[in-house]
Amino acid sequence: MSDEGQLSLRKADSRRRSATRAVTMADVAQAAGVSTQTVSRALRDPRSVGPDTLARIEEAVRETRYVQNFAASHLASNRSMTVAAIIPTISASIFAETIQGLTDVLLPEGYQVFLGHTDYMAGREESLVRSFSGRRPDGFFIIGTRHTQETTALLKRTGVPVVESWSWTNRPVDMLVGFSNHAALMSVVDHLVGRGYRRLAFTGVMKPGDHRAKERLKGFQDAHERHFPGVTPRVVTVTSGPMVMATGVELLKLVREQHPDTDAVVFVSDVLASGALLACAGMGISVPKDLAITGFGNYDIAGQLTPGLTTIAIASRRIGTESANLLLRRMQGGDVENRTQDVGFELLVRGSA
Amino acid sequence: MSDEGQLSLRKADSRRRSATRAVTMADVAQAAGVSTQTVSRALRDPRSVGPDTLARIEEAVRETRYVQNFAASHLASNRSMTVAAIIPTISASIFAETIQGLTDVLLPEGYQVFLGHTDYMAGREESLVRSFSGRRPDGFFIIGTRHTQETTALLKRTGVPVVESWSWTNRPVDMLVGFSNHAALMSVVDHLVGRGYRRLAFTGVMKPGDHRAKERLKGFQDAHERHFPGVTPRVVTVTSGPMVMATGVELLKLVREQHPDTDAVVFVSDVLASGALLACAGMGISVPKDLAITGFGNYDIAGQLTPGLTTIAIASRRIGTESANLLLRRMQGGDVENRTQDVGFELLVRGSA
DNA sequence: ATCGCTCACGTGACCGCTAACATGAAAAGC
DNA sequence: GCTTTTCATGTTAGCGGTCACGTGAGCGAT
CATH class of the missing domain: 3.40.50.2300 (Response regulator)
Incomplete structure (x- = not known):
């Protein structure tokens, strides 16, 4: 009997998974002189146990340095x-x-x-x-x-x-x-047309999985068609490349190469637009006289540039x-x-x- | 006997925790005709089971739409x-x-x-x-x-x-x-001094918990002391406020108010430095002739500004x-x-x- | 033929916690 | 005074996996 007891003890010990067993709720329960369930209740909703019990449990948690195991909690309660x-x-x-x-x-x-x-x-x-x-x-x-x-x-x-x-x-x-990204871009186009711009171009980095960019393009195209029925809108996009300001400069150059008459460039993002806007000075382009530029997102920089970047603000x-x-x-x-x-x-x- | 059987069945059922029981590994095991342990092995290391068993298990996973429960795995294996x-x-x-x-x-x-x-x-x-x-x-x-x-x-x-x-x-x-943020700022100061700047100021937003900002300030101060022993370094900081470009403009103004003779401003971050650099044009300050400006971080914008922003690049x-x-x-x-x-x-x- | 070894897979005991139900004492209702 | 309700707490049975170990078949070495 006592031999078997020892055996099973040794066995249990050898099956222990971590060398230094972590503190569990049972340890806290023992220290506080209550059941594990009461500890569990105290931790989940302190008001659900008596005030003196709560105090004893809190003390026990502190002295044992107990840290709840969420995995066990998750498994038992089915809430992660x-x-x-x-x-x-x-x-x-x-x-x-x-x-x-x-x-x-x-x-x-x-x-x-x-x-x-x-x-x-x-x-x-x-x-x-x-x-x-x-x-x-x-x-x-x-x-x-x-x-x-x-x-x-x-x-x-x-x-x-x-x-x-x-x-x-x-x-x-x-x-x-x-x-609606679509509606947002339409409002950009409406604004540009209202200001007298007539030869609008849309440009940006259009990654295959970027549906928001596609919606913006669609909004541009639809608004363009409404204002200029039958006129093919100027669209210059690349499908890869980093979303950085330098890319905006490249795109601006592409637009001016492919559509030299462009008087307004609608960028899919402020990052690109800011890069382009900053580069305009060096390229001898006067904004907004020679060329209007718009962005999307109202990034920090948009309001700091000179001139400020017209853009769409999103909360x-x-x-x-x-x-x-x-x-x-x-x-x-x-x-x-x-x-x-x-x-x-x-x-x-x-x-x- | 049969009554008891029914009772315990009913009881077990009423204790079910989720109405629509999720697919478990046991379901997959049953569908594949193996034990749960074999399914577990197949999922953790496919090579640890026989090829045909693996195929059956994979098929069973697909048809039962099984999704492993990491919480259970975590609890049992002690790895999250x-x-x-x-x-x-x-x-x-x-x-x-x-x-x-x-x-x-x-x-x-x-x-x-x-x-x-x-x-x-x-x-x-x-x-x-x-x-x-x-x-x-x-x-x-x-x-x-x-x-x-x-x-x-x-x-x-x-x-x-x-x-x-x-x-x-x-x-x-x-x-x-x-x-070392400290060493980085020292190299900035060394550079400025090497370029002939003599009246250096450090500025930035210094949140109480931002130790990296403190290290940078310390680096500035130590380098300053080395180059200009006994001279009190110009330091203008605020302890709160958003890390945006507009704040950089405010700080630049503060520096020029408090230390009008400053010929180089060292910003704690590119965000602030960029804002200041952009504002210089409007303030009639010529960079780097009247005033040198440095940043920290090599943000995208740093290389796009004119003049480009001298800064510290971090990988x-x-x-x-x-x-x-x-x-x-x-x-x-x-x-x-x-x-x-x-x-x-x-x-x-x-x-x- | 015997032995030892590897390989593929199964068995039983947990991991640490909480849902559901049970219990006993105090408070409330009649 | 007795039942009913409320409240604080305990008991039991899992949650869904994995670990340690066991088993039996296949195979080459002796």
Whole structure:
């Protein structure tokens, strides 16, 4: 009997997975003289246990240096307290504001944010959603509204709330916090035409997976057709290349080569437009007299240039916070009345156009 | 007997936690006619099972639409396959490049990256580390080398590899991928003095938790003392305010108010320096004749301005990839010979100084 | 023929926590 | 005074995987 006891003890010991066993809830429970369930309750909702019990547990947590294990919690409760976010790119991008807004709201509520980026590569999104699903996030945040069929199916199958953003669609997967890139570009064209510009060109880096850029181009083309029926719009794009100011300079040169009569250049992004605008001085181009220039995004630099860059301002951070709020309500069991939210855009008219 | 059987069945059913039970590994195992352990092996290392078994399992995964549950995996294996990253801020920052580099390396290896930001608030880091610890990350990536004692203790107690970055110290918590902000600023001062500038001023936004900014200031002061012993260096800083170009303009004005004789302004960041440089034209200041301007970070804009902005280039993305590589090696059980890695910096001399 | 070894796969015991239900005591209702 | 309700806490049975070990077949060496 005692031999067997020893044997099983040794056996249990040898099966231990980590050498220095971590502090568990059971240790805290023992120290506080309560059951693990009471500790669990105390940690999840302090008001659900008696005040003196709570004090003893808190003391026990402190003295044992207990750190809750979320994996076990997740497994037992089926709630991961995480949100998966999928964005095109983090670097030097306006999406960073959105993510900051998202985490600013979610973190205080106990939710962690997982970040994945597609680098505008079609197909990456699907594989990201697939691998993220294994972590069983309680919600998804995605930039963009165009996905592969399989991606949409995967998202729906998870059964958790999904927010798409930075674009617009009438048939969102679930919820939507965005605006119409198409309408934004139309307002740019309207403005240019109103100011007397007649030979408009659109230019930008158009990565295959960048649907927002495509929507902007479409908006440009449609507005152009409305103002100048039958006239082929000037469009100069490249499908690859870094989103940096130097690329904007290159594009400006391309536009002037291919369409020398152009009197207004509509850039798909402020980054490119700023590069071009800065280069104009050196190229002997007077803005906005010889050439009007517009951007998109209202980056910090847009208002600092001389002349200022006319552009479209987007409430980037707000897209993040609003999305987080929608997700939160749904994740906490509530319902959401308006599943789509239009944050709009604002045409900021400055000196460049 | 049969009654009891029914009872226990009913009971088990009523205790089911989710209404529509998700597909589990057991379902896949059954469909493929193997044990769950074999499915587990097939998923973790396909070569560890027979080829025909593997094929059956893969087919079963497809037809059941099985998605692995990482929480269960984490709990059982004690590996979360996640890395926690703590950065000052994501927005419009050069750290975004670092995070992009980090995830670019870690994601393909199956590791997810958790992101938290401190907004340069002292104390936030400790609470982030604390709450992140509950997720049991397999590694930590942190920007900065100065932490509260408790933070350091917490990090060490986790027992997982830690990479600190974007700074330098002789006593890292564990590993370090960084450079000396101090030395970088000294090289800036050396350059300015070498070019004949004599009345140098340092300016920037110095948030209380921004130790890198402090190191840069210290580097400026030390170099200044070496070149001009006994002369009090001109330092104009604000402790709050947004890191935007407009703030740079304000700071430039402050410097010229408080130290009208200044002939070179050293900014703590390119963002501020760029704003100032752009504003100089409107203020009738000729750069670099009347005033030299330097920045830090070699942001995209630095090379596009006229004159170009003299600045310090940091291999931001590389800090992320190198850190990821160090973490990976350690997380996969390997050892690392060089626990500290100096990525250095480069003084880029352009027209502004 | 025997032995030892590798290989492919199965068995049982957990990992650390929480849902659901159970229990006992105090407070409230009649 | 007795039942009902409320509140604080305990008990039991998993959540969905993986670890350590076991087993039996196949194979070459002795």
